[in-house]
Amino acid sequence: MEESFQAFLLFWLAGLAIIVGLMLGFFSKHGTTRRFGMVFMALGTLSILATPWTLTFSPSSAFGHFLGSILGPSVLLGVGLYNIAFSGHVPVGRLSEGDRRAGFAMVLIAMLWFEGMHWWVLTPTYPDEINRYWLIFWPTLLLVTASLSFVVYYIVKIVGDERNQEQRLLLTLFAFTSLLVMLALLRDGPNVETTQFAEEFWLAGADVFGLMVGATLAILLFAVVLAVYETQQPLPKQLDPPTNQQLVEAAKHIAKHVGEVSEDE
Structure with missing residues (x-):
């Protein structure tokens, strides 16, 4: 195995596995996918931690x-x-x-x-x-x-x-x-x-x-x-003032819940 490909596989690809595993483990809604993501992240982390023995020739x-x-x-x-x-x-x-x-x-x-x-x-x-x-x-x-x-x-x-x-x-x-x-x-x-x-x-x-x-x-x-x-953005549409019929209906509902309302009120 060439040294450049070995470094790509054991370091850079392992780093990508950590990122992908982290996203799957924390953002997926499915339990199986989350577990798979955590395993993926663990394998990538172990691969990078092992580089002092597996990639002794690489500065990585x-x-x-x-x-x-x-x-x-x-x-x-x-x-x-x-x-x-x-x-x-x-x-x-x-x-x-x-x-x-x-x-x-x-x-x-x-x-x-x-x-x-x-x-x-x-x-x-x-x-x-x-x-x-x-x-x-x-x-x-x-x-x-x-x-x-x-x-x-x-x-x-x-x-x-x-x-x-x-x-x-x-x-x-x-x-x-x-x-x-x-x-x-x-x-x-x-x-x-x-x-x-x-x-x-x-x-x-x-x-x-x-x-x-x-x-x-x-x-x-x-x-x-x-x-x-x-x-x-355009200004929001202004509502028309209530009609007399709407005011009467509102007064009926208010009177029903809080008591009678006089004409002056």
């Missing part, structure tokens, strides 16, 4: 190595945030207090795991240098987490009702991630230097800023299109 294998490196802490972080979110002020299906504590423990372990990848020997290295995808992912994650936590904190503060606990959690998250960013910008890690982290951090900031500007422009453009469309 670095992405599979990166996914495998962050799989553990990412799962812990996702499940922990789910437990925290659905053990709070939710109307139905509220989780127990034990689930909430377990969620906090999972988030703490996940963050320590991620921190170990920056400050300890757990840094993803493939094959003999730091994985490029990790250098992009970690500063971006810290920046996005700090930004979103501050924005959501401000929104909850304005529109929230008796959400003091949530505000404290969001503010703590913002302060914690900001502290991690400052430490990484000021102190070298065992494998990642401050100059390297700073370069990737500012590039991540440019990416996030570009996404925010693009999203804002898209919303504004959508609003302009709606406004132009509404101005081009």
Whole structure:
């Protein structure tokens, strides 16, 4: 099998299988199709995770190595945030207090795991240098987490009702991630230097800023299109005033339900 075809089959086609499986698994109305989609997605994910062994000749294998490196802490972080979110002020299906504590423990372990990848020997290295995808992912994650936590904190503060606990959690998250960013910008890690982290951090900031500007422009453009469309629509037809007969009928119905109505009324 040629190397290019092998890379297409085991990486790019596997990525397409993940997307198709995700769409089938979450948007299909048939149970069999949903199960087939989830299996399709799982097979594609396993194929990409196995690329460090199946596509050692291809640069794409670095992405599979990166996914495998962050799989553990990412799962812990996702499940922990789910437990925290659905053990709070939710109307139905509220989780127990034990689930909430377990969620906090999972988030703490996940963050320590991620921190170990920056400050300890757990840094993803493939094959003999730091994985490029990790250098992009970690500063971006810290920046996005700090930004979103501050924005959501401000929104909850304005529109929230008796959400003091949530505000404290969001503010703590913002302060914690900001502290991690400052430490990484000021102190070298065992494998990642401050100059390297700073370069990737500012590039991540440019990416996030570009996404925010693009999203804002898209919303504004959508609003302009709606406004132009509404101005081009004809005015709705004005209803004719009620006739005397309709007024008499209305008076009869009102009198029937609320009592007699005098002529003056």
